[in-house]
Amino acid sequence: MYQKIMVPVDLRHADRMGKALRTAADLAGLYGASVTYVGVTGPEPSELGHNPGEFAARLDSFAAAQAEIGGHSAESHMVISQDPTVEMDKALHDAVEATGSDLVVMATHLPNVTDYVWASHGGTLALHAEASVMLVRG
Secondary structure, three states: OOOEEEEEOOEEEEEHOHHHHHHHHHHHHHOOOEEEEEEEOOOOOEOOEOOOOHHHHHHHHHHHHHHHHHHEEEEEEEOOOOOHHHHHHHHHHHHHHHOOOEEEEEEEEEOOHHOOOOOHHHHHHHOOOOOEEEEEOO
């Protein structure tokens, strides 16, 4: 049913994504799909790397570790954005197309009052991407 699963990750909060990561790994095993872990970063230094190359290496390591834990094939896909906060929705939408993903498994927060003002990244992606989008709470 699914061949390519995309999992957007914020490496600063990877410890809070356990349920979404397990869901993606389980679905990959069930359908024999590969998983692409997508990270969005800016060109400037951050706590995740002094430059995009260091961020890419960290994302590659994360993908390899998830593949070993979940028993599935995995790769990483880095997106460089001039302003990740503002451009996140477009970056994720473009990553779905660039990776050829047919399913996105994405961690999400519990709905709150701000969701009435600003749509969540997962909600926006579900509205506009051609891939199926599964939002995983918790």
